[in-house]
Amino acid sequence: MALDQSALLELSEALRSADGGELMRRLLHTMLQAVIDAEATAHIGAAPHERTESRTTQRNGTRDRLVATTAGDLTVKIPKVRSGSFFPSLLAPRRRIDVALHAVVMQAWVEGVSTRKVDDLVAAL
Structure with a gap:
């Protein structure tokens, strides 16, 4: 999943201004969120706002999840689906x-x- 222009500008600003710990947290958060979104797209069978014949369900908002990492605590957004359930394999359920x-x-x-x-x-x- 490619980052849009505003996300790239935000990351480049973080590279210039942030200390090492904050930079790693931002990069790790961006990577985790991209992986979660890609897994949700594969689970659903379509990207957000995309219409396909292989779509199995629809997105229905997100829920926040606190992830403890060595770089610090991060809050990622896990997509909710209308029918069935989705939980990223990257994270362990509580x-x-x-x-x-x-x-x-x-x-x-x-x-x-x-x-x-x-x-x-x-x-x-």
Whole structure:
């Protein structure tokens, strides 16, 4: 997916004015968003505002998703679809905290961890 002129001008301005960390966050955000949009286009069978016979559903807005990276937290927009569901394979779906807590407690029990250490694990979560 090619970037439009305004996005390229914005990135060139970031190259000139931003520090190294901000520049990497901006570049990573642009790359992640482009990959998510390309995967959504492949899933739907058509680009935004494109009419094709192979289209399986339609876009219906976006939802924000916070992605934690080594360059910092980024907010990407994940396209919603009208029928079915779409979630990019690049991102891992969130697990509910009770499922994660249950998995930690069960793993600790299997390994024979003491109750004091289990209490410490629960407090850490």
